[in-house]
Amino acid sequence: MAMSLPSSDRTRTPAQGRVAQPILTRRNTGGLDDTPAGATDRDALLEHLGRNVIHASVDRQFSKAYRRDEDGVSCPMYYRVTSAAFARCQYVMLTTKQYAAVLVVDIDRPGSPGGHPADLALDVRQNLAMLVQCGIGPSWVGINPINGKAQAIWLIDPVYADATGQSRNMTLLSATSRALGELLDHDPHFSHRFSRSPFYTGNDPTAYRWYCQHKRVHRLADLLKEVRAMMGTSSHETAPRQQFTSGRELINAVKTRREEAQAFKALAQDVEKELGDELDQYDPELIDGVRVLWISQGKAARDETAFRHALKTGHRLRAAGQRMTDAAIIDAYEHAYNVAHRHGADGRDNEMPPMRDRQTMARRVRGYVTQSKANTGHAASAQRATTTERKALATMGRRGGQKAAQRWKTDPEGEYAQGRRETLKAANQRRTIQGRGTRARVLHVAMDTLAQTGKLPSGREIAAELGVTKRTVNMHLRALREAGMLD
Structure with a gap:
C-alpha cells in the first residue's frame, strides 16, 4: 500500500481517515458529501492508480514540468508519490496516452466562491445529483474556491493502449469522457492534459x-x-450526418454563415482603419479602454464589442513586435466583454462563450491580423500608379541605373561610390539585425512550445504565431539546426 502523503490536516488522528469536521447536510450540494478528503482517501487513490511516480507541475507554468536530459531532449518531470515535493504540486497528469485508471472531467461552468459543493452552479449540482441517484456519481470532486468551477474524477478499470495511444478501450474512454463532459458542461482543452492535483496539501x-x-x-x-x-x-444510434430537413434549409444556413463571416471581416477592416487613423484617443464611448458598441440605449453589443477589442489588441501586439498569444487575445476579449456587460447588460445574464469558443476566436483574430495588408498605425498608403506613371518610373530607373553604373566604373573611390557603400553597409546591418531578431523569435517560440507540449511546432504554426511567411520560418529553422540549436 502506498505511503501517506504529507498532510496539512491538523485535526486528524491516526485512527481517522478524514478531517474531524462535522458532516454538513447534503441539502443543496447535489448529493455530494461535503467532508474534505484526508490522507487515507489520497492513499486509496494512489493505490488505485498503481503508480510510484507521476508527471506533475508545481503551478500553471507547465514549462517547469519538463526538463532537458544530457542530449538536450525535453523530458517530463516525474515525482515520487511519497515525496514532499509531489505534495506541493498543484497539477498532475493522472492519465497518459498509453494508460488510464481514472476519468477526469473539467467542469467549466462558474459557480460561487467558497470551494464547497453547495457553491457549484445550480445546473451542475442538478446533473451531479442525477448521477449520484443512478449510482454513477464521481469518486472525487475538486472545487475552485474562487469561481466555483470544478473537476470530477471517476475510478475506472484500467485501460491500455500501444505506443501510438490507439486502442478500443481508449476510444471507449474518450466517448465516456465526452458524454460526461457534455452533461456537466466541460472544457475539453484544459491545461494541456494536466488536471488539478487531489494530492496537493499546501497552503495556497x-x-x-x-x-x-x-x-x-x-x-x-x-x-x-x-x-x-x-x-x-x-x-446504437449514430449522430445524423445531415442536420437539415431540406436542401433549401441547408442553403439558407450556408448563407447565414457567410453573412456572419462577412460581418466579422467588415468589422476587422473597420478596426484596421480606426487604428490607422488613431481615433481611439478621441472616442467618447471609451470605457476602461474599451469602445463599447450599443444595440440600443442601455443595451450593449457584448460579443461585437469583445471581438473588436480583441482585434485591436492583436494589431497592437503585432505593431509592437510582440507575440499574439491565445492568452493575450482571450484576456482582451474577456475584459471587453465584462466591461460591456457591466455597463450594458440590460437585465441579461453573463453569457461569456465557453473556453473552446474563445480559443477559436483567438485563432480567428490572429488570422485576420497576420493576413492584413493594412499598415496599421500609419497613414494610408498611396493609391496605385497609373500605366503612364509606371512607364515613366521604369524609364527613370533604367536611365538612373545606367548613370550609376558609369559612376562606379569611372570613379570607384569617389564621393558618390563611398556614399553608396555606406548606405548599403547600413542597410545590410539593419537586415542582419532584423534577421537575427526574427531567428531569435523563431527559436523562442519553438523552445517554448517544445517545453509545453514535448514536440516542436511546424513551420506553419510558427509563421502564424509570429506573423511572418512560412518560407522565412523554414529558413531560420534550417539555420538553427545547422548551428546545433535545434534537433
Missing part, C-alpha cells in the same frame, strides 16, 4: 478543495451506458 488559498465521495471502480462500458440512458440517447 486558490488551490482546489477536494472531497472524496466513494471508492467504487466503474466499468467503462457500463458507465457510458448509464450516462447515455440518463441523457436519453441510445448507444
